[in-house]
Amino acid sequence: MKKYIIAIIALFCITSTSTVMAQRGLVKLNAGYNVGLPLGNFNSNYVSNASPRGFMGDLSLGLNNKYSVGIGFGFQDFYQKYPRAVYDLAPNQQISAVLSNSIQVVPVLAKFTYTPFLGTTKLIQPYASVGAGISFVTYNQYLGEFSSDNTSGGKFSAMADAGIDLPFSRYNSNVAAKIGVSYNYTKFGMSDAANINMVGIHAGLAFQLH
Amino acid sequence: MKQTKKWAFSFIALLVLGLVSCTKNSAVNNLSNADTRIYITQRDSTVNFSNYKTFSINDSVTVINNGQSSKSLTPTGQAFIDAISKYMQQAGYTLVSNTSNPDLGINVTYINTTTTGIIDYTDYYDLYSGYYDPTFWGYGGYGYYSPYIYGVYQINSGALSIDMLDLKNAAANGKIKIIWNGLIRGEGIADATTADSQVQALFSQSPYIKAN
Numbered sequence: 001m002k003k004y005i006i007a008i009i010a011l012f013c014i015t016s017t018s019t020v021m022a023q024r025g026l027v028k029l030n031a032g033y034n035v036g037l038p039l040g041n042f043n044s045n046y047v048s049n050a051s052p053r054g055f056m057g058d059l060s061l062g063l064n065n066k067y068s069v070g071i072g073f074g075f076q077d078f079y080q081k082y083p084r085a086v087y088d089l090a091p092n093q094q095i096s097a098v099l100s101n102s103i104q105v106v107p108v109l110a111k112f113t114y115t116p117f118l119g120t121t122k123l124i125q126p127y128a129s130v131g132a133g134i135s136f137v138t139y140n141q142y143l144g145e146f147s148s149d150n151t152s153g154g155k156f157s158a159m160a161d162a163g164i165d166l167p168f169s170r171y172n173s174n175v176a177a178k179i180g181v182s183y184n185y186t187k188f189g190m191s192d193a194a195n196i197n198m199v200g201i202h203a204g205l206a207f208q209l210h
Numbered sequence: 211m212k213q214t215k216k217w218a219f220s221f222i223a224l225l226v227l228g229l230v231s232c233t234k235n236s237a238v239n240n241l242s243n244a245d246t247r248i249y250i251t252q253r254d255s256t257v258n259f260s261n262y263k264t265f266s267i268n269d270s271v272t273v274i275n276n277g278q279s280s281k282s283l284t285p286t287g288q289a290f291i292d293a294i295s296k297y298m299q300q301a302g303y304t305l306v307s308n309t310s311n312p313d314l315g316i317n318v319t320y321i322n323t324t325t326t327g328i329i330d331y332t333d334y335y336d337l338y339s340g341y342y343d344p345t346f347w348g349y350g351g352y353g354y355y356s357p358y359i360y361g362v363y364q365i366n367s368g369a370l371s372i373d374m375l376d377l378k379n380a381a382a383n384g385k386i387k388i389i390w391n392g393l394i395r396g397e398g399i400a401d402a403t404t405a406d407s408q409v410q411a412l413f414s415q416s417p418y419i420k421a422n
Contacts, residue, residue, distance in 0.1 A: 086415045089250070094415050096249040098241065144396050145238045145246035
């Protein structure tokens with residue numbers, strides 16, 4: 001009996017080691033559709049509408065079967081039109097206008113991902129990742145059809161993301177469905193909202209490239 | 211593996227193309243003509259508008275086309291003149307002719323450019339005597355004075371400007387002061403059917419214009 005147990009443990013260790021080795025150098029590409037939900041000052045002062053126009057993804061390199069590093073990227077487009085209102089341009093100068101805020105965010109981040117069950121045959125594989133880097137932000141405010149304020153540039157950005165991968169096959173699947181929720185922060189320094197906070201809900205596919 | 215790479219890049223290309231095509235970067239393209247318009251009002255803060263009781267309005271619209279002015283009275287221009295007259299009377303002022311010593315004079319100007327470029331509105335007031343002969347108001351030889359600085363605006367559409375002149379104190383001041391200006395910019399301004407609502411917007415954000 002003892003022999004069998006030792007043999008099973010040895011087999012398990014060998015299998016584990018081989019899967020650990022198998023994940024090293026693994027290149028994965030994740031890409032998916034993303035819905036952005038503005039939070040905090042960004043929501044109250046700038047855009048409260050959810051943005052259904054976005055995507056996020058990353059290209060990662062496996063360090064082993066639990067950790068990978070990579071580059072995250074994405075795009076999110078926020079837009080909101082406010083009903084016509086009268087604003088003071090100066091004490092003796094007023095303007096009535098429909099005000100529109102338009103902002104596009106393109107993050108490029110270094111990411112670190114933890115996947116506790118990668119390399120196993122589990123069909124639900126949770127992951128968690130964190131990232132930091134630069135977001136390229138374009139901001140335009142319009143009064144009617146006239147641009148009244150615009151800024152663009154690269155700003156510090158950070159994110160945390162968690163979700164699950166759902167491999168299409170228990171064995172040797174190169175493709176998996178992916179769903180997750182992220183929190184994204186970008187320091188922007190606009191007049192009304194000093195930063196861009198949002199929650200992203202994303203769904204897409206993960207491809208094993210190498 | 212090659213097949214997977216192909217699928218991966220096709221998937222990303224589709225994702226990006228789909229999103230770029232529906233991006234709202236076209237923010238202002240989604241606006242109706244009415245929503246594109248802005249209404250700017252400026253006043254002389256030293257003036258108490260209830261000190262004036264009568265007004266007269268120029269009987270035609272001055273059209274400035276790339277710096278060249280001409281007088282015009284189209285149905286649209288008449289609609290604006292009628293609307294201004296209506297809201298002035300609703301504010302308690304009495305309409306009189308320009309020869310009856312009105313306290314206030316009103317000029318309506320449509321500024322149009324056929325090219326996209328920069329127009330400094332200070333030029334508009336610098337050239338005001340050329341557009342509006344002060345003799346019309348009974349003050350031949352007087353100059354105009356405006357305290358307003360619009361700054362520099364890029365124009366690629368028309369603008370309608372309404373100027374309210376202080377004729378009551380012109381002699382005492384030695385000049386005709388422009389005590390209020392309403393400016394409309396955006397798409398579809400020259401439309402007789404919306405002239406009333408456009409003028410109403412200017413007056414509703416200027417509640418200080420009242421005779422009593």
